[in-house]
Each structure stands twice: as C-alpha cells, then as structure tokens.
Amino acid sequence: MGPAERDRPADEPAPSPERPPLLSRRAWLLLGANVLVGGGYAAKLLWDRHERGRRAEVFVGRVPSYTGPIADTLLRGLASLGVGAQAVRGRTVLLKPNLVEPNRSAPHVNTHPLVVQAAAEVFRRLGAREVWVAEGPGHMRDTELVLEESGLGPLLEAERLPFYDLNHEDTAPVPNALGLTGLSQLHLPRVLARADLVVSLAKMKTHHWAGLTLSMKNLFGVVPGVAYGWPKNVLHQRGIGSSILDLTATVRPHLAIVDGIVGMEGDGPIMGTPKAAGLLVVGRNPVAVDATCARLMGFEPRRVPYLAAAAGKLGPVREGNIAQRGESIAPLVTPFTIVDHPSLRHLRG
Amino acid sequence: MAEAWPELARRRLLEARDPRGGWGYRVGAEPSSEPTALAGLALLATADPARAEDDELRAAARAAASWLGARQRPDGAVSLSASLVEPGWATAHALLLWAAVGDVGQVGDAPKRALAWLVAQRGKTYPRDTENPLAHDATIPGWGFVAETHSWVEPTALALLALRRHGLAGHARAADALRLLRDRALPTGGWNYGNVSVFGTTLRAAPGHTGQALLALSGLEGREGLEPDGERARGAVVFLQRALPEVRTGVSVGWGVLGLRAWNASSASAAAWLSAAWERASRRPVAPASLALLLLAGAPRGVELLGGRSPRAPEASHGPG
Numbered sequence: 001m002g003p004a005e006r007d008r009p010a011d012e013p014a015p016s017p018e019r020p021p022l023l024s025r026r027a028w029l030l031l032g033a034n035v036l037v038g039g040g041y042a043a044k045l046l047w048d049r050h051e052r053g054r055r056a057e058v059f060v061g062r063v064p065s066y067t068g069p070i071a072d073t074l075l076r077g078l079a080s081l082g083v084g085a086q087a088v089r090g091r092t093v094l095l096k097p098n099l100v101e102p103n104r105s106a107p108h109v110n111t112h113p114l115v116v117q118a119a120a121e122v123f124r125r126l127g128a129r130e131v132w133v134a135e136g137p138g139h140m141r142d143t144e145l146v147l148e149e150s151g152l153g154p155l156l157e158a159e160r161l162p163f164y165d166l167n168h169e170d171t172a173p174v175p176n177a178l179g180l181t182g183l184s185q186l187h188l189p190r191v192l193a194r195a196d197l198v199v200s201l202a203k204m205k206t207h208h209w210a211g212l213t214l215s216m217k218n219l220f221g222v223v224p225g226v227a228y229g230w231p232k233n234v235l236h237q238r239g240i241g242s243s244i245l246d247l248t249a250t251v252r253p254h255l256a257i258v259d260g261i262v263g264m265e266g267d268g269p270i271m272g273t274p275k276a277a278g279l280l281v282v283g284r285n286p287v288a289v290d291a292t293c294a295r296l297m298g299f300e301p302r303r304v305p306y307l308a309a310a311a312g313k314l315g316p317v318r319e320g321n322i323a324q325r326g327e328s329i330a331p332l333v334t335p336f337t338i339v340d341h342p343s344l345r346h347l348r349g
Numbered sequence: 350m351a352e353a354w355p356e357l358a359r360r361r362l363l364e365a366r367d368p369r370g371g372w373g374y375r376v377g378a379e380p381s382s383e384p385t386a387l388a389g390l391a392l393l394a395t396a397d398p399a400r401a402e403d404d405e406l407r408a409a410a411r412a413a414a415s416w417l418g419a420r421q422r423p424d425g426a427v428s429l430s431a432s433l434v435e436p437g438w439a440t441a442h443a444l445l446l447w448a449a450v451g452d453v454g455q456v457g458d459a460p461k462r463a464l465a466w467l468v469a470q471r472g473k474t475y476p477r478d479t480e481n482p483l484a485h486d487a488t489i490p491g492w493g494f495v496a497e498t499h500s501w502v503e504p505t506a507l508a509l510l511a512l513r514r515h516g517l518a519g520h521a522r523a524a525d526a527l528r529l530l531r532d533r534a535l536p537t538g539g540w541n542y543g544n545v546s547v548f549g550t551t552l553r554a555a556p557g558h559t560g561q562a563l564l565a566l567s568g569l570e571g572r573e574g575l576e577p578d579g580e581r582a583r584g585a586v587v588f589l590q591r592a593l594p595e596v597r598t599g600v601s602v603g604w605g606v607l608g609l610r611a612w613n614a615s616s617a618s619a620a621a622w623l624s625a626a627w628e629r630a631s632r633r634p635v636a637p638a639s640l641a642l643l644l645l646a647g648a649p650r651g652v653e654l655l656g657g658r659s660p661r662a663p664e665a666s667h668g669p670g
Contacts, residue, residue, distance in 0.1 A: 103553060139542050141503065142557050142600035144639070168374035171433060187433065208482070208548055226374075226381070227433055229494025230501065230542050237473070237498055271550045339548050341482060 054316045056288035057081050059325040060296070060332065061280040063261050070118035070280065071125075074257065077282035078122065080325040083255070087197075089127030094164075094195035095119055096253070098203040098218045099135045101270050102142075102149030108264045108274040111203045113152040115259040115280075119201055120161055134191060136166030136221050138231045139270075143167060164191045167225035177249035181238035186250055187227040200253040200286060204260035204277060204293055206268035206338050210240045211304045211347050212297065213269045214290040215256035219247040241306040248286055248314055256289040257282050260296065265336035277334045287315025288322045295319070298335030303347050354627040355647055358640055359395050362388055363409060365635040371416040372637040381430045382420055382439035384638040386446040389413030390655065391641035393449050394648035411450055417443040418456035425466030438494045438504045440467055444511035449654045464515055467492075467508055468522045472500025484546040491529035501543035502558045505529050506565035510656030518569070527569070530562050531581065538584030539592075556592050556601040559585050563608030568658035586614040593622050602626040603642025610646070611657040623647045 059077035063070055078084070097111035120131045133156060137146045143165040147153030156163050169189035176186050192198060202218035210217055220232050220243070228234040235243035260279035266272035279296060283289035287310045291301035301307045301317045311317035319329075338344050365388075367373055371380030372388045389410040396403040396410075420428045426437030440463050447460045475487040491500030492508045509526035517523055533543050539554030540562040546552060563585050566578045589605045596602055602622050609615040626643055630636070645651035652658050 101553065102555075140555060140557075142555075142598050144598040144636075145556075145596065145601045148596075148598060165374070168378075170373075170379045225494075226383075226429055227436055227495075229436070229438070229498055230503070231544075233493060233498040233501070234495055267548050267550055271547070271552065339482075341548060342480070343482075 054312055055321050055323065056283060056285035056316050057323040057325055058281065058283035058285075058288050058292045060292065060327045060329065061282070062278055062327055062332070063280050064278045066112055066114045066261055068261070070115055070261075071121045073280050074118055074122045074282065075125065077280065077326060078126075078255075081282065081284060083284070085126045087126075088123055090129050091196035092130045092132065092194065093123040093128045093197045093199060094132045094134050094192065095123075095199050095201045096134055096166075096218065096221060097152070097201040098205075098213070098221065099137050099146050099150055099152065101137070101139050102146045103270075104149050104151075106270075107151070108203075108205075108262050108272075109270050110146075110150045110152070111201050111259045112261065113150065113155045115257075115261070116152060116161075116201060117155055117159060119199065119257060120159060123197075123199075128197075130162070132162050132164060132191070132195065134164035134166050134169075134189070134222075136168075136189075136223065136225055138220060138225075141167075141225070141230060164189065166191070166222055167230075169224065171224050171227055174250060176246050177252075178246045180242035181235070181246050183234075183238065183246070186246070187224060188222060188251070189224055192222060192251065197255065198251065198253045199255040199257060202256065202258045203269075204258050204263035204275075204279065204281075204297065206265050206272055206297075206336050208267055208269070208339050208341075208344070209236075210244065210306065211338070211344060212290070212294055212299065214258055214293045215253065215286040216244050216248045216290050216306065216310070219244070219251050219253070222247065222251055241309060244306045245309055245314065248310065253286055255282070255284055256286040258289060258293050260293065263297075263336065265297075265338070267339050275334070275336055277332075277336075279332060279334075285315040287311070287317060291315075291317040291319075292322060292324075292329065295329050296332055296334065298333055299347055300349065303349060305346075354624055354631075355395055355644055357631065358627055358644055359392065359406070361631070361635055362391060362637060362640050362644065363405070365637050365640075366409065370419075371413060372641075374636065374638060376635050376637075379430050379432060380416065381433075382417055382427050383429070383442050384641065385413045385416055386439065386442035387638050387641035387645070389417075389446045390449055391644035391648070391651075393446075394645050394650045394654050410446070411455060414443075414446050414450040414456055417446060418459045421459050421463065425462035425464075427463060436495050437466065437470070438492070438507075441492075441504070441507035441511040445507075445514055445654065445656060448511075448514040448656075460515065464512075464517070467511060468517070468520060470496070470508075471525075472505075473498055474500075482548045483544065484549075485544065486528075486532045489529045489532055490525050492526070499543075500529055502530065502533055502540050502562055503542065505543075506558075506561040509565040512656075513565075514656040526565070530566055531578065534562070534581045534585070536584075537588075539588035540585065554585075554588050554592075556589060556596055556605040558604075559589055560601075560604030560606070560608030563589075564604070564611045564652065564655060564657040567608075567611035567652070582612050582614075586612060590614075590616075594618065596622070597626050597629045599626050599630050599636065599639030599643045603639065603646040606646035607642075607652060607655065607657065611652045620647070 061073040200215040207213040264272040265275040371385035471490040472493040491505035539559035
C-alpha cells in the first residue's frame with residue numbers, strides 16, 4: 001500500500017456492534033468451503049468490512065494501580081464507545097490476554113490477572129451468555145504453567161471462567177484476509193469462530209523486534225503452536241509486521257483493551273522493566289487503539305512500521321481520525337524507553 | 350488400601366482414548382500424534398510384563414502405534430493429525446513409540462521411512478552476523494517444529510532421542526543435535542525453547558525444555574568424539590531442583606523429573622512432585638499428554654523408552670510412591 005492510500009481521509013464510520021452480523025447466501029458461496037468449516041470467521045469478515053472505518057473512537061482511562069477501579073473504568077470506556085448491554089447480551093465473549101511466559105517475579109510480562117477478571121466481570125454485567133479466556137503462549141509448551149505462574153490460573157478457577165489453550169485446540173483453515181505473509185490461509189483455533197465477540201486484551205509493552213506489542217501483536221497468541229511451532233516461528237520467518245497485519249485483518253477482534261496500568265519498557269516483550277503508566281485503553285478498532293497507545297508511550301505511531309502499513313487499510317492512525325473518549329492524551333504521555341539498537345532507532349526518529 | 354496414583358492415572362488415560370483411535374490434547378479433541386505417542390509410551394512403561402491384566406495396556410499401545418502408522422505421509426513424516434497434515438514434528442514421537450512397541454511388522458517399513466525423513470530435516474540456518482542481537486549459533490542445523498523454520502530445543506531434543514532409540518546415536522545429524530543443544534544451554538543453568546540471550550540479556554530457563562534437553566544429552570558423556578556435558582547438566586539439575594518444588598503442572602514436572610532421572614539426579618522429592626502434579630491433574634479435565642508424561646516420569650522404564658541414558662549407566666532406584 002502506498003503513502004497516498006494510507007493518507008486517504010477517513011470516510012467510513014464504524015458501525016455499532018449492536019447490529020449483529022448477517023451473512024448473505026451469496027457471501028457464503030463466495031467464501032467457499034474452508035470458511036464453512038469455521039463459519040464464524042465469515043460472519044466476522046462481513047461485519048468487519050463495515051467496521052473497518054477510517055475513523056474510530058478510542059477511550060483512555062486512568063487507573064493508577066491494580067487495586068484501582070478497573071471494572072468501572074472499563075465499563076465507562078465501553079459505554080463511551082456505545083458498547084452496552086445491547087451489544088453483549090446473550091453473546092459469548094472470548095478474552096484473549098497476553099500471556100507470554102511464566103514468571104512470578106515479572107508480572108509486567110503478562111496482561112495482569114485483575115484486568116482479565118475485571119473484563120470478565122464487565123461482560124458478565126452486560127449480560128454476556130458466556131465469557132471465555134483463551135491464549136496460546138508463544139514460548140511455552142506448558143500453558144498450564146503459564147497460567148499458574150502468571151496468577152491467572154487460580155483466578156480463572158475462582159471465577160469459573162473456562163480457558164482454551166489456543167496452542168492445542170482443534171483448528172480449521174481460513175482464508176488469509178490480506179496475504180501479506182504469502183500464506184493463502186491460516187490454521188486458526190475453531191473456538192475463535194464460536195465466539196460472538198473476540199476481545200484482544202493486551203499489555204502495553206515495547207517489543208525488541210516489532211517496536212511495540214499492543215492489541216494487534218497480541219494476536220500472535222491465537223496462532224496454534226501445534227501448527228506454527230513455538231515461538232510461532234512461521235510468523236517470524238514470514239515477517240512480524242506482515243503477520244501482525246494478516247492476523248489483524250483475518251481475526252478482526254471486535255474490541256481491543258490494553259492494560260497499561262503497569263506496562264513494560266526497554267527490552268520487551270519479556271525482559272524489559274516495569275513501567276507504571278496508569279492507563280487502560282479501549283476501542284473497537286485495534287489499529288486506532290494501538291496508535292493511541294503508541295502516542296501515550298511517547299512514540300509517533302507512523303514510525304511503527306506495522307501501524308504505518310495498517311493506516312487507512314485496517315483502521316485510522318492519524319490523531320485527527322481518532323475521536324478521543326475519556327482522558328486526553330497529551331497530559332498522560334509517559335515516554336517508554338526502547339532498546340538502543342540500530343534496528344529500533346527509527347522509532348524515535 | 351487406596352490405589353497408587355499411577356494406577357488411577359493409567360486408568361484415566363485409557364478412558365481418555367478417542368473413539369476414532371489415538372488421543373487428543375483433551376478429551377473430545379481431534380486425536381493427535383504427540384499425545385497418542387506419549388500415551389502409548391506411558392502405557393507400555395507402566396505395564397508389568399508378568400501381569401496378564403496388563404495386556405490391555407500393551408494392546409492399547411500397539412493400537413496407538415498403528416494409529417500413528419496411518420498418519421504417515423508418503424514422504425515418511427508423521428502428520429500431527431488428520432486435519433493438520435503438514436507439520437511433521439511429531440515424527441520423532443512416533444519413532445519413539447514404534448521402537449518401544451518393538452513389533453515392526455505391525456507398521457511395516459514405517460519407522461525406516463520416518464527415520465529417513467527425520468535425518469533429512471534441517472532447521473533453517475543463518476550466517477554469522479556480528480550485528481545480530483541473538484547470542485546463539487544460528488549456523489547449527491537442528492530441527493524446527495515446521496519445515497523451513499529455525500531450529501529449537503524441543504524438536505531437536507526429541508529428534509535426537511528418536512535417533513538414539515533407533516541406533517543412530519553416531520549419525521551426523523545426531524552430532525548436529527548435540528551441538529545445538531550444547532550451544533543453546535543457558536549460562537545460568539537449564540534451557541528454554543531455544544533462545545540463549547537477546548540484546549545481551551540472558552533469557553529464562555523453563556523446566557520442560559530443560560528436562561527434554563537433559564534427557565537427550567544423558568548417557569552420552571565420555572563417548573568418543575563427544576564433548577562431556579557434565580557442567581551443563583549440573584547447571585540444569587540445579588535449576589530443576591530449585592524450580593520443580595514450586596511446579597505442579599504435568600508437562601513441566603514430567604519432563605523435568607525425566608531429565609533429572611536420566612542424570613541420576615532425582616531424589617525422593619521427585620516422587621512427591623509427581624504425586625502433587627497428579628493430585629492437581631486429577632481435579633481437572635484430562636490432558637492426555639500431560640498425564641502420560643507424569644506416568645513416564647514415574648515409571649522405571651520411562652527414561653529408557655524415551656531414548657535417554659546409556660544402557661551402561663544403570664539408574665539408581667527412585668520410582669514413585
């Protein structure tokens with residue numbers, strides 16, 4: 001995509017998620033047998049064609065610590081985006097946190113369990129039929145260990161939240177919506193298609209290969225290790241940026257929530273240091289959410305290659321095209337440090 | 350008298366077999382080669398040759414071996430499942446079960462073709478680059494999970510174990526595996542998935558991968574032309590002995606104890622770790638691969654059936670219970 005396309009003005013409003021996706025018979029026929037296996041994807045793609053507006057709303061909330069009002073802030077954020085009971089009632093919600101590695105001494109590696117708990121509580125309060133949690137850790141075969149050590153496992157048990165190990169779930173091939181990786185289809189866990197609402201529940205972190213890891217990069221975790229290996233090496237070989245874009249376009253999460261209460265700076269995504277930013281960022285368009293997070297972290301989003309490539313195609317990146325809800329960005333900018341290496345210097349200009 | 354946990358675990362594993370044959374990663378999931386091979390190995394490892402009642406276990410293991418034979422592709426690789434045909438990384442697991450079952454006639458020349466495929470696989474390598482922030486030697490061709498990807502600890506360790514079980518410990522590819530595993534050992538002790546350090550920071554070890562690498566390197570010390578692994582093993586053993594008392598998950602405890610046992614570094618505590626992991630597993634939905642690893646780690650023949658240790662280095666007695 002050329003710069004001219006990326007700079008095209010926003011002209012498509014994001015539809016309300018209260019309008020459920022409808023799939024025409026013609027669309028079914030066009031999408032073919034592979035999609036019939038995972039029919040939910042087809043529904044999402046059709047819905048998202050309209051959702052993929054170049055304007056989006058993003059909510060920024062302040063939560064100083066994990067003992068703060070996380071659920072209330074999320075609820076307020078969703079309300080400000082027009083996501084209420086009407087959008088959630090009777091639906092199955094899949095929360096996809098970022099759980100990379102088990103490490104009790106470094107809780108800032110993973111989406112904090114209390115954010116997962118709060119998100120589940122919010123969707124239950126809004127009438128969700130079921131709330132599931134699902135993740136396929138990138139480095140570990142032992143997903144149970146990641147759950148235990150991250151503190152999320154005991155919480156899931158206490159809250160009776162079903163967990164799906166996306167590394168080992170049954171898969172179905174679905175067409176790759178963009179194909180930038182050269183992969184014509186992606187084998188994705190069937191459980192994704194069974195959920196009505198997919199929520200990328202990411203962590204605000206720097207990333208020593210991709211620059212930043214937020215709601216879009218978080219989607220690496222939906223890719224099953226049994227098919228793509230650990231550490232999801234096929235995606236790295238095909239290009240991290242291209243993979244992020246393909247996954248964002250194909251999975252099309254309905255909501256993105258980023259845990260920036262305590263993020264990670266420096267040598268992220270696993271060896272960096274904690275960075276208290278005191279933020280929760282929520283939106284329906286992951287590109288807009290990630291662009292907003294980048295600004296809050298002190299980065300110009302267009303310097304992040306995958307965000308620049310997504311701009312205007314998968315969502316808005318320009319500040320003028322993102323309607324801010326909740327707090328203003330400028331007073332909350334907390335510059336995150338990055339690894340000092342030639343491969344990352346473009347991020348700082 | 351209450352049954353010992355291995356009896357209960359074994360029964361649970363048998364009951365978790367899929368009606369289509371084989372085992373899935375969970376009950377109701379599509380049967381897959383890795384859990385099927387591990388389940389077959391676990392049933393064999395816990396079967397008493399003198400007990401006729403254990404014929405059921407041996408029959409189930411043979412059925413698992415046949416099921417894996419049916420997953421073999423024309424090129425010799427064993428597919429992960431009926432629907433995931435491409436990744437061939439579980440070929441090593443199938444080879445381990447076929448070696449354990451021993452009745453080659455049952456699967457014909459499947460092991461021979463699988464071995465040919467396995468030795469031909471080479472993880473993607475990269476030339477040395479002083480600018481590269483990765484510290485490991487990316488020129489060593491081990492095994493990746495998926496064709497045309499880089500080499501990692503788990504598929505390389507499992508490939509080495511499979512080669513050893515089939516009498517190919519002296520093969521040039523086994524030497525590649527040794528080089529890779531030695532190169533990927535963390536200076537702080539143990540292994541992770543296969544990255545030693547990035548941007549100058551040493552990464553963290555993981556119990557499961559540490560156990561796999563220890564198992565694969567066991568019994569090779571002192572072999573002609575092979576560098577001794579004593580120092581690496583000591584660091585890994587220290588890591589496992591520190592980590593495992595806090596771990597209760599079957600995959601990590603199972604591989605971890607297998608690694609310790611392969612180096613005669615297990616202790617009475619290992620039995621308690623296995624028992625605690627079973628206790629946790631018994632309260633959860635069955636995860637066949639995890640259960641099988643616990644059984645293998647607790648069974649006297651577990652290390653041997655997985656290809657670990659030289660027959661010349663008999664193991665000290667430290668079974669479960």
